[in-house]
Amino acid sequence: MKKGIKRNIYIHEIDLVPLTIKNKPREEFRKHLESVKYRGYEVEQLADGRKIVITKPGGKFTYGQIKREDFMVWVYNPNNSGLWLISHKDICNDLEVKAQNNPQETVRLIDALEKVFKGEEPEDVLKALKLNALIGEPPELILKAYKWIWGQEDCNYPHGEGREMSMKVIRHLRKRIATETPKQNF
Incomplete structure (x- = not known):
């Protein structure tokens, strides 16, 4: 690297909170x-009672450069301070289990995801949907988490597929459920 050239400089607003910790020996400082x-x-x-929470920055690197608009999507449980870094894979696994138990309602949930994918608010979709009970995570969590996961994908891949990457997998799952479940109206 040439002398005087700075790398990893990003221009972005940041919300700062003052933090003062006096230096101490290693273990005490680490604690x-x-x-x-x-x-x-x-x-x-x-x-x-849980909440969907995002933290920014998310820490994604592409070709050695940090994605400055990246963020992480979490499910926060204030009762026990649990932070679940929810992922597309987690939700797909949940949808698979739902499909084994109730394929018809799972297809309806995937159809609801399609509406959120296209820009409808999860709360509005939920009001109109009235899903029957499903095992696993509640549909509300899935719809609201995906709103933000898709936003994250769109920020990370603004000139690429973005949210389409994960929706392809969900659409494939819907098609598989519909074909493997005979005599159901989907």
């Missing part, structure tokens, strides 16, 4: 640092 709280944004409230 103080580990107690620093996570920072994020509450973006959705779930009926069961």
